[in-house]
Amino acid sequence: MNTLIVIGVIVAAILIIVVGFVLKFKSETAKMRPAETGKISENGYVIKDDFVNMYLIKDSIGYIAIDAGKGIENVKKGLKELNINADDVIAVLLTHSDMDHVAALPLFKNAKLYMAKEEVNMLNGKKQKIPFVNNKMSRSDYNLLDDKQTFKIGSHKINCILTEGHSSGSMCFQVNDKYLFVGDMLSLQEGKLGNSVKFFDLDHKMASKSIAKITNIPNVEYILTSHWGISKDYKNTVKDWKE
Numbered sequence: 001m002n003t004l005i006v007i008g009v010i011v012a013a014i015l016i017i018v019v020g021f022v023l024k025f026k027s028e029t030a031k032m033r034p035a036e037t038g039k040i041s042e043n044g045y046v047i048k049d050d051f052v053n054m055y056l057i058k059d060s061i062g063y064i065a066i067d068a069g070k071g072i073e074n075v076k077k078g079l080k081e082l083n084i085n086a087d088d089v090i091a092v093l094l095t096h097s098d099m100d101h102v103a104a105l106p107l108f109k110n111a112k113l114y115m116a117k118e119e120v121n122m123l124n125g126k127k128q129k130i131p132f133v134n135n136k137m138s139r140s141d142y143n144l145l146d147d148k149q150t151f152k153i154g155s156h157k158i159n160c161i162l163t164e165g166h167s168s169g170s171m172c173f174q175v176n177d178k179y180l181f182v183g184d185m186l187s188l189q190e191g192k193l194g195n196s197v198k199f200f201d202l203d204h205k206m207a208s209k210s211i212a213k214i215t216n217i218p219n220v221e222y223i224l225t226s227h228w229g230i231s232k233d234y235k236n237t238v239k240d241w242k243e
C-alpha cells in the first residue's frame with residue numbers, strides 16, 4: 001500500500017512539472033515577435049515558422065540559410081512563397097542546435113552544415129538545458145567553427161562570433177559585413193537590444209554577458225534575431241546597451 005502511495009506522489013510530481021513546463025513554454029513563445037515571411041533586402045529573405053524565423057541570403061551560386069526552422073512543412077511553405085528551391089541552398093549556418101532551429105535540415109540536401117564547435121556539447125549530453133534531454137539533429141556531418149573564424153561560401157563572407165549562454169555554442173554570424181544574425185542570444189525591445197529569455201537559456205547570466213561581444217562590430221547594418229524580428233539600424237539598436 002505504502003509503495004502505491006509513493007508511486008502516486010512521484011507520478012503526480014512529474015505531471016505537475018511537465019504541465020508547468022508546457023504552460024511556461026506557451027506563455028514565453030506567445031510573447032515572441034518574429035518577422036513575417038518576405039524579402040528583407042536586395043538579396044535577403046526571411047521565413048516565419050510559427051514563433052521562429054530562419055533566413056536566406058542569395059548570391060550567384062546559391063543561397064546560404066541561417067538556421068532551419070521548427071517544422072519541415074512550414075519551411076516548405078515559406079520557400080514556395082519566396083520562390084526559392086531548397087536544392088539551391090548550398091550551406092546552412094546554425095546559430096545553435098535547439099529543435100526550433102534544425103527541423104527542416106532534411107530539406108537542404110545540397111547544403112554543407114556549419115556550427116560552433118562548442119555546440120557539440122549540446123548534442124552529446126555534456127550540456128543539457130533539461131535533465132536527460134539532449135539536442136537532436138538529423139545530420140552529423142557538420143563543419144565545426146571557431147570563435148572569430150572567418151571564411152567564404154561562394155562570394156559570401158562569414159565572420160563567426162561565439163556568444164555562449166543560450167546554449168554552449170551559440171554563435172552569431174556576420175555575413176557580407178552588413179548582416180548580423182544573432183539567433184536566440186538576445187531580444188529586440190522597441191528597437192533596442194534586450195536580454196534573451198531566461199527560461200530557454202542554458203546559462204542566462206553568461207548569455208547577458210555575451211551581448212557585449214556584438215555591440216561594436218564595424219559595418220553592420222542589420223541585426224536579425226530568431227524570435228524578435230529585425231532591426232535595420234544596428235548602430236542605434238546597440239547604442240545604449242548595458243548588461
Ligand SMILES: [Zn+2]
Pocket residue numbers: 052098100101184226227
Ligand atoms: Zn529559438
